[in-house]
Amino acid sequence: MDWIAAARAGNPRAVARLITQVENDAASAPGIxxxxxxxxxxxxxxxxxxxxxxxxxxxxxxxxxxxxxxxxxxxxxxxxxxxxxxxxxxxxxxxxxxxxxxxxxxxxxxxxxxxxxxxxxxxxxxxxxxxxxxxxxxxxxxxxxxxxxxxxxxxxxxxxxxxxxxxxxxxxxxxxxxxxxxxxxxxxxxxxxxxxxxxxxxxxxxxxxxxxxxxxxxxxxxxxxxxxxxxxxxxxxxxxxxxxxxxxxxxxxxxxxxxxxxxxxxxxxxxxxxxxAIRDWERSRDEVEHLLRDLFMDQLRAAVPATERTRLIADVAERRLDPYSAAERLFASASDTFKRER
Missing domain, CATH: 3.40.50.300 (P-loop containing nucleotide triphosphate hydrolases)
Structure with a gap:
């Protein structure tokens, strides 16, 4: 079944399936x-x-x-x-x-x-x-x-x-x-x-x-x-x-x-x-900003090994490093990786 066409036609089963996909599979949401x-x-x-x-x-x-x-x-x-x-x-x-x-x-x-x-x-x-x-x-x-x-x-x-x-x-x-x-x-x-x-x-x-x-x-x-x-x-x-x-x-x-x-x-x-129209504009802005934050966090997790993230957090917890410096280092690492991939 073409679930997209069926959802457009108001088919409840198709609607339920697509909502399940966007809820459980983040990779499917953009295409839907x-x-x-x-x-x-x-x-x-x-x-x-x-x-x-x-x-x-x-x-x-x-x-x-x-x-x-x-x-x-x-x-x-x-x-x-x-x-x-x-x-x-x-x-x-x-x-x-x-x-x-x-x-x-x-x-x-x-x-x-x-x-x-x-x-x-x-x-x-x-x-x-x-x-x-x-x-x-x-x-x-x-x-x-x-x-x-x-x-x-x-x-x-x-x-x-x-x-x-x-x-x-x-x-x-x-x-x-x-x-x-x-x-x-x-x-x-x-x-x-x-x-x-x-x-x-x-x-x-x-x-x-x-x-x-x-x-x-x-x-x-x-x-x-x-x-x-x-x-x-x-x-x-x-x-x-x-x-x-x-x-x-x-x-x-x-x-x-x-x-x-x-x-x-x-x-x-x-x-x-x-x-x-103003509320639609505000909602669109907020949604784009939320998606950008999610994309960056996904990029950060992919770019910076979990061991490095854990080490930086431990440094913050033990007062060897302040949280701002830790965030800046993580941001820089993710940005450098993104630039290399581009």
Missing amino acids: VRALYADTGRAHVVGITGPPGSGKSSLVNELAKRFRQHDRRVGIVAVDPSSPFTGGALLGDRVRMRDLAGDTGIFVRSMASRGSLGGLARSTAAAVKVLDAAGYDLILIETVGAGQAEVDIATAAHTVVVLEAPGMGDDVQSIKAGILEIADILVVNKADRPGASRAAKSLEMMLHLGLETDTASDRAHHGADAAPSPADDGRLPAAGWATPVLQTVATTGEGMAALADAIERHAAHLTATGQR
Whole structure:
């Protein structure tokens, strides 16, 4: 079977096979992405993030059902944490979403983070491209739920939904985590619990204090590679989007219609204001930078023998060499090898 052509036609078996290849075989990913890339860019990508226990999986489950009522094809990528000792992952999201299994318009894929930081797996971006090329209208990415370090989703998705839940600790924890800055939509899930209204009011107060000004168009990066504005004048436009604070009970479906409507409104807002193109530009930049880092690390491992790397690390650990000097020596060795091979 021509798996690429079958995936373009929306064949779930082909989609599953290609995602498995990009996840398990790094050498296969470039060829698959190259073959499908011209067919991507049509799906709206929604990131669902928040602390463990906030109900992300249940919310994704109900949200997918809500979009299916409007005949939207939905792809789900659920990232689960891996054990730092064995590398294994429970992939429990697949169990929680088992009632979606009978719907051919929904594709669910769980993948292990495999040590990647930022809440996503290394192959998440490639998996999203496969689903996009296969014709899924919405792609929901559920992050690991690590909390404060979980910011990669800010550029991986068009719309970022951040979940909080009442009774999970200090009401100002979100300020300390800094996660509000990446939110396009804030959700207090498990709103049937005591303290839900207070949690929602606290979030609204934080937004009124000015956190909403760190919008998606300028939230992610302030380096030299700034995304161009629609006017091409080098400035990033104001977002013009008021971040809503919604309350949901994912286990019963309460509030899901309002959340789905907010996602649709945000998608329309991004298109109308030109900010979707800006987010695509930012995502492309971040992806290229991540791939460059991966390529360099692969080059480094190939160019510098493991014994030399181990010796330098031992020198650092025993204070015979500082870490900057060790990194510079490794970089120089890899660069020299690369030049000779060229």
